[in-house]
Amino acid sequence: MQLDRGLREHVQVDGFSWWRALTAPYDVFHVHWPEILLQGRTPARALARRALFSLLLTRLRLRSTAVVRTLHNLRSHEMQSPRDRRLMELFDRRTTVWIRLNSFTPVPAGALERTIAHGDYRDWFAQYPSPPTVPGRVLYFGLIRPYKGIDTLISAFSTETDAAASAATLRIVGAPQTPQLAHNLESLAAADSRITFSFGYASDAALSREIGEAELVVLPYQEMHNSGAAILALSLCRPVLVPQNSVTDALASEAGGDWVSTYPGALSAQNLKNAVAAARRRHDTERPDLSARAWPAGLAAHLEAYECAVRAARSR
Template sequence: MSDPREQRPVRVLQSFGGPRPTTNPYLVQLLDSLPADVRARTFSWRDALRGDYDVLHVHWPELLVRSAGRGRTALRRLAFTALMLRLLLRRSAVVRTLHNVSPHEGGSASERALLRWLDRSTTRYVRLNPATEPPTAAPVDTILHGDYTRWYADQTVPDPVPGRVLHFGLVRPYKGVEELLDAFAAVTTPGAQLRLVGRATDDGLAARIRAAERTDARVSTLLDYVDDETLAHEVGSASLVVLPYRRMHNSGALLLALSLGRPVLVPSNEVTEALAQEVGGHWVRTYPGDAVTTAAVEEALSLPVDGVPGPDLSRRDWTDIGRLHRDTYRAAVTARRAG
């Protein structure tokens, strides 16, 4: 006889709070895509420590142990410790999505120890591409990162401006913006211009960008958070999106650009070459080496996309992604009960 618990909806607590205008669209679309037999809710510490749920689904685990100031960080880590003990005592399953190989900004030794504890407690991993190696031997499911086609379906997307190169998203040191500025300074393509859009998280990097804007009339910036309407306009106006990340692994920005029908220049690695094979080489253009070069930008700008079939994003449909997450949650619950 089947376990009646397997017939009821699986209850999932996500590790992010209620959606806001600045919430990563990946998370919002994941919530919306989950089928009716998944009862998902967003995170609060009260719910995490006192609520009933079958699965804790963790995204970017470092955010669970970080806060502003030493005192608040210490309290957050005490709460995290209590959460880990509660998960153990209640035999709750933990699913963790491997968005990054490691946190973009490194943490302290105590933070790393807490995150290793979470890894040891993880029942099942979700990876967004098959190249990601999970940190433990727990089972892993590959569920590709979804597209943004429906997310931007109601936005107006303008025609591309010939020669316009765009970099967008949070401006962080690891994203290779300084190398892009250096490479673009030597670009001689007629009509070329560089647009940088997104909030800068590093004051020194922001100053470097503004200096380039002052000295090169072809460079313009909007160094602030932008809403979906503005972002659709900025991406649509680009002839080429350049994402010269020093550690390119999973990129929502890359898929966003493809969803709006704009070609992207990225570093060559196992992940980006596989994506080029999947969606079409006209749309994902790669360069070798650690840093983007002037030649790579000029060559990518010279390749037309007129008459080329749009990027094939058929494997990135959110209906399938929601169903696959449901299957992962159920497998994790079954394994936790059996173990």
């Protein structure tokens, strides 16, 4: 939303619809998760989506339209059939410029690429008041999917039973991918009354309140390469605990201080305990260094990427 709003001050931005994609005039087709375009709630709808996607590929080729793709993950977390993978391979070949959010993301050999850091959320959430922190509150927020590792978080939290942990609470906020996944998590947490859930879409106001009340935000993904949730938590001056890898080590160095704690391997109760202690050591007057994620620079970089993509597409 912030990218959309910022770009509209400089270029015409049209939201996606199949009608626009197949018939409207545009210079750049910018997509973040193209695999979503292939998904359908029923086999018939999925088949129709594949047909529309094939038409889109033809349209992009015939009109030499520039295609810009932002890479969020190392691989798609959605199940894909062989036919879907083939369509995605064809789309990759049509991509003119690849935008990656960090320097660790691989791109196809010889491809045009730009590295543009994920922007912060400070201005977007500035309208909401910051609530008092709830001592001992640990929070997970975001989409609830199997690869997010929320079951591991519940198990690690429930394992810690010392005096400090008895006053702690775990809050899980977000929309489950399936009702069965929500049921499984509730069953796993049933014996621990300190764990509560808020399933479903959270408004910006509700999300601001939930994050503001947390002492620590935990994002225990099985695979973490980029995380808008981590940037949002840091934007609201809440420390985060994330898996350790090259990307999160770089984020810890960027944010500074004790704002980003990392853990190797699987999340444990001791990891949680250490991260809460680190969060309490920070000073209230400090805030994470997110200066490299200011939106004016990010918007300028996107506009330059579009210009580059148009030139390259027209020269083919």
